[in-house]
Amino acid sequence: MQEPTFLILTALAAGPQHGYGIITDVVQISGERVRLQAGTLYAALDRLQGEGLVATDREEVVDGRARRYYRLTSEGEARLATEAEHLRRNADTATSRLRTRLRPAFSIKPAASREAGLAMVFRSAT
Template sequence: MTDVPMREPTFLVLTALAAEPRHGYAVIEDVAEMTGGRVRLRAGTLYAALDRLRVDGLIEVDREEVVQSRLRRYYRLTGAGEQSLSAETARLRAQAAIADRRLRARRATLGGATT
């Protein structure tokens, strides 16, 4: 865990795995759903991220199964992954709170105008 902000795709992949173990395609679908279609991970990008997150100890393989003659690997968040996601969530929450306070102050100064 570092003080460097997490890249959005990493944050989204970890968030997708926070609820339950998922296989790659399910992660892609969940990320698209979470972002209203704004972020669409490509398979190559996802699997490179999954490999990096495994090496970093943030996720691990939960299980593997064969579906229609293809291997499906499920990934889950590790304790370190949960801590990292928690820390990033807190960082984002703090930044959003600062923005919210400043916007409220701006509106108060401008007498409610939002231009």
């Protein structure tokens, strides 16, 4: 699943939203990294509706303009939960491997090893 799709489904997990609300929520959820254009969002929503992951919740007229609200379907909830679990496991693996990589092979402090080395030199010289 592409990140924009994941973020759209995540936005709808909080409840039904209209297009502008989804766009705003995606910006917030992504820490301002993802900014969807209206055309991109509506194409994605059409695709997600076709896949049965999203459905139209209701329509209303605000200031003379039609506003359509979208909601996550039960299939959409299941797919989002599965994807979130995959991402969590992958993130856990990455974090674990980074910890292993960043951990020194042995834990002698540099100052202590210098002192021990100097002590050995002086002992062998006497």
